[in-house]
Amino acid sequence: MKDSEWLRIALGDLLGKFTIEEVCEQLTLLAEVILQDIVDESLAEVGKKYGKPSLPFAILGLGKIGGGEMTFGSDLDLIFVMDDTCPNDSTEKHDDPISPVEYFTDVSSRVIKRLKEPTNFGILYDIDTRLRPYGSKGILVISLTQLKDYYEHTADIWEKMALMKARVVAENGTFTANLQETIKNLSFYCLVSTEDVQRSEDIRMKMVRQTNSNNLKKSEGGMAELEYAVRWWQHMKVKQCPQLATPSVIKALNILNELYPEQSQQWTFLKETFDIYIKILNRHRLFTGIRSSTLSEQTLQFLPHLLPEMDLSPSPIEFLNNTKNKVHQFYVKTLQTVEQWLKENP
DSSP states (O other): OHHHHHHHHHHHHHTTOSOHHHHHHHHHHHHHHHHHHHHHHHHHHHHHHHOOOSSOEEEEEEHHHHHTOOOTTOOEEEEEEEOTTSSOOSOOOOSSOOOHHHHHHHHHHHHHHHHHOOOTTOOSOOEEOTTSTTGGGSOSEEEHHHHHHHHHHTOOHHHHHHHTTOEEEEEESSOHHHHHHHHHHHHTTOOOOHHHHHHHHHHHHHHHHTSOTTBTTTSTTSHHHHHHHHHHHHHHHTTTOGGGOOSOHHHHHHHHHHHOGGGHHHHHHHHHHHHHHHHHHHHHHHHHOOOOSBOOHHHHHHHHHHOTTSOOOSOHHHHHHHHHHHHHHHHHHHHHHHHHHHHHOO
16 A cells, blocks of 8 residues: 555645645555554454553654655664553453563554564655653653653753654544643643753754755754744743644744744745755655665756756756755754843743
8 A cells, every 4th residue: 555655645745736735635544544453453462462542542753754844765663652540450360460560561552563564565664762761771661650750850951842742643542632641741841951952953953964965854953843943942932822733844834934923034944945855855766766865976967857847047966055055044044042031031
């Protein structure tokens, strides 16, 4: 199913039948349908061994799937969560009893294995679970109580900003509303200090130094920097406009444009640039078959042919450099705005 759907979406993109937002939405929906199907199968398999689970269970998607802005070749950033706030904290009675953590770890491990299992057509999706509390050193499945405790007392600022792009993408039980509200409060409404801003900037600069300048995601002025800037604006203005508590960069920019029409030119530039970055990544990955966000010299030279509908003058390299310079300038101004906002709102 995935390959035929990818082909349909890719043709719709190449033939101009879908906007870039529609491409992202369809790729995201495809991933969610596949993920939920595998979750249901895994729960059924584990249920045969240990009985039905008594606790609700959900999977948080972060990054591109969380924002509903998946590209061709996007991996899935996932956090597995169980609701330990329910009165009953044990699975259905069975000959071979098992704790809820063990139960859902079995389920989650099966989900990951199924998604990454090699087939004649490659794997379904690459999975990254390192954004969970304590990263690769933490347990695979965490409880809602543990999630709240970690983000309230331990998480670094970059982890809270990453959580701003989280939403429930698969579930078992009535857990979504409670979990969604929890992550919104832990991320969009968390307290921020000037030290947090500097620490976030230190992390960004380290990422840039370690990245190839042709990497469209992590290089200076790339997609990550654009998203960082938008998240800071969301954090500053979410109390004024609760609708800004959205994991979608595109939706956030549309809302900011409505809130501050006098700055319409900059919001429009950022939205168009975000669309351009995604479109370039999509064509690059379809053309090369490589999931990397780093554009090779061959891809850069061939970009005008991959994107005939776009004006990349005077040259693809100069076009991208000019665009990234403008994004970086906006990012720097945003940090200055954040620092001023913190002084005025101690």
